[in-house]
Amino acid sequence: FLFHDMSAEVVDSNPYSRLMALQRMGIVQNYERIREFSVAIVGIGGVGSVAAEMLTRCGLGRLLLYDYDKVELANMNRLFFRPEQVGMTKTDAAVQTLSDINPDVVLESYTLNITTVQGFETFMSSLKNKTFCPSKEGSGVDLVLSCVDNYEARMVVNQACNELNQTWMESGVSEDAVSGHIQLLIPGETACFACAPPLVVASGVDERTLKREGVCAASLPTTMGVVAGLLVQNTLKFLLKFGHVSPYLGYSSLKDFFPTMAMKPNPHCSNAACLERQKDYILAKPARDAVA
Ligand code: ATP
Numbered sequence: 001f002l003f004h005d006m007s008a009e010v011v012d013s014n015p016y017s018r019l020m021a022l023q024r025m026g027i028v029q030n031y032e033r034i035r036e037f038s039v040a041i042v043g044i045g046g047v048g049s050v051a052a053e054m055l056t057r058c059g060l061g062r063l064l065l066y067d068y069d070k071v072e073l074a075n076m077n078r079l080f081f082r083p084e085q086v087g088m089t090k091t092d093a094a095v096q097t098l099s100d101i102n103p104d105v106v107l108e109s110y111t112l113n114i115t116t117v118q119g120f121e122t123f124m125s126s127l128k129n130k131t132f133c134p135s136k137e138g139s140g141v142d143l144v145l146s147c148v149d150n151y152e153a154r155m156v157v158n159q160a161c162n163e164l165n166q167t168w169m170e171s172g173v174s175e176d177a178v179s180g181h182i183q184l185l186i187p188g189e190t191a192c193f194a195c196a197p198p199l200v201v202a203s204g205v206d207e208r209t210l211k212r213e214g215v216c217a218a219s220l221p222t223t224m225g226v227v228a229g230l231l232v233q234n235t236l237k238f239l240l241k242f243g244h245v246s247p248y249l250g251y252s253s254l255k256d257f258f259p260t261m262a263m264k265p266n267p268h269c270s271n272a273a274c275l276e277r278q279k280d281y282i283l284a285k286p287a288r289d290a291v292a
């Protein structure tokens with residue numbers, strides 16, 4: 001029955017019909033809403049570029065891409081970028097490929113470092129821009145995905161999202177390339193990135209001594225592809241409201257172990273904007289209870 005049903009769809013050459021089948025099969029209520037959503041991806045490297053491609057193929061409305069780096073030959077052990085794109089900025093190379101794959105997606109390329117004063121300002125104002133969806137509440141994007149590879153940049157995404165009351169998802173791949181994680185961060189409701197500092201920071205080890213100078217970190221297209229897939233699957237569930245959105249999902253490839261957990265915000269968090277959001281969340285409790 002299933003096979004027959006699916007072979008009938010192969011006749012239809014419209015890529016959207018396969019996505020729309022999610023609706024007919026009762027997985028998603030209204031798949032077409034995907035065209036209304038904006039997602040910002042910070043870091044267009046091994047995870048971020050693949051996540052961008054997946055969202056583009058899913059027919060997302062708008063993608064905002066941030067990275068300061070250029071495509072290098074050394075990136076060819078990852079997915080997405082091609083040798084002829086070496087020397088281009090990652091954001092421009094991504095726009096080139098993604099607009100070919102799906103010209104319907106609105107693509108915005110920001111070649112900048114979010115940790116600089118100027119970069120942070122542009123990052124914030126681009127997130128606030130509501131021209132794409134003027135009736136939307138809150139910021140101009142529905143979700144921010146952090147796909148950077150360092151602590152400092154993650155703390156900056158955390159700062160921006162706490163200030164804007166913007167839900168975001170964090171992702172990471174370990175230095176030995178065999179494990180990774182994704183995490184959902186809702187300001188005031190779940191732990192922010194500063195609420196529960198990673199073990200390395202808590203133990204006072206300098207990140208630069210961890211990332212040894214001249215010794216390159218390992219990387220595997222498989223692990224990065226899996227983490228990007230987990231991240232975008234969680235993104236689709238969050239945006240289209242189906243299934244369970246994981247607050248934290250780990251991936252340990254050596255034992256195929258996928259730990260999950262949830263973290264509450266820390267009432268003593270060092271981030272002032274996080275404390276503000278925690279206060280708002282507590283004040284809004286009666287309204288939440290009334291709806292429930
Ligand atoms: P490697 O570190 O192994 O050489 P990479 O730098 O491409 O590779 P990835 O983990 O594949 O690292 O991707 C992380 C991406 O995040 C990179 O493209 C990097 O330029 C980007 N990134 C990191 N910090 C920032 C920042 N502060 N602002 C903008 N982009 C950033």
Ligand code: ZN
Nearest residue numbers: 192195269274
């Ligand atoms: Zn916090």
